[in-house]
Amino acid sequence: MTASPRAMLRFGSFHGRLESARQEYTDALALVFGVGLHPLHPELDARRHFDLVIAEAASAPAGDVVVRPNALQLGGTAERPVITTDALRAELRLDTRPMEIRLTVFRADVPFPELCVHFGVIIHKLLFCLDRVILHAAAAQVDGAVNIFVGDKGAGKSTTTLALARAGGTVLGEDQVVLRRSGTGYLVSGGDERSRVTERTERHFFAEPLAVQARDFAGTMKKEIRMGDFFRSAPFQDFPPHRLLFPRVTGRFQLRPLKAQPALLRLIAYNGHFQRFEGAGDQADFLDFLAGFIATVTCWELTLSDDLTELDRLAETLRSA
DSSP: OOOEEEEEEEETTEEEEEEESSHHHHHHHHHHSSSOEEOOOHHHHHTOSEEEEEEEOSSSOSSSOOOOTTOOEEEEOSSSEEEEOSSEEEEEETTSSSEEEEEEEOOTTOOHHHHHHHHHHHHHHHHHHTTEEEESEEEEEETTEEEEEEOSTTSSHHHHHHHHHHTTOEEEESSOEEEEEETTEEEEEESOSEEEEOHHHHHHHOSSOOSSOOEEETTEEEEEEEGGGTSOBOTTOOBOEEEEEEEEEOSSOEEEEOOHHHHHHHHHHHHGGGOOOSSHHHHHHHHHHHHHHHTTSEEEEEEEOSOGGGGGGHHHHHHTO
């Protein structure tokens, strides 16, 4: 068994120290949540929000807790919640600073792909206990207004953020953002500082070919770059969101207002599958979180043309929305 070196784990503006009993567990986190692992930095380490330890146990947790496969069980107290699947158990101590999170793996027979699923379920639920939700989305700030773009793969999230960056905007995140409930409002932070561009996008947004080798990302060849090397970028910082947009490529560039209820349904459709629920009450809490967010922003449907030059007027279109 080889322990992994300590690292900094970042979920948007929420960051802490990670210590894992096995490199495999660190790899699972990195795979599920993208490039969220960073070297320890003294300044960040001193201001960290949590200490996460991933340990191993010889057997399932003692007591009467028996979790069915593909199920989730919540327990503990408000200050010390417990989240359990049939392979992992997370114990949180919210009454300490930094907060302490212990994640115990008590099944050694779990194949790596299944292990990644368990880590995803546990971490998403853990973050929700802390009033945070990871959205598969991109975000960019233009003229002080933060725009969040939510959609399926190929919907145009990355392309729209690049268009806004070239128009003088600031990119928060290109693939995932973290939405945080704070008091009566919400804040959003970008989850990564990297961007992945296709050959077509590269030709349109960059004057010269990028000096990066293209790689296969989920069946599509892309070049991965650090956004801040080319445009203004502000990952890992909290901003109040203003607009929620649902882009999709239809052949026509158009921005149309969207009412709250269909916007909520779309947000759930694109991001609800990342969550697991213990029961109806747990699911209702999640819906209440998203509905509260929808009430604080304006919602829009953004249809995109195959002609990337039309994106040059996106910033101005948003300004007049």
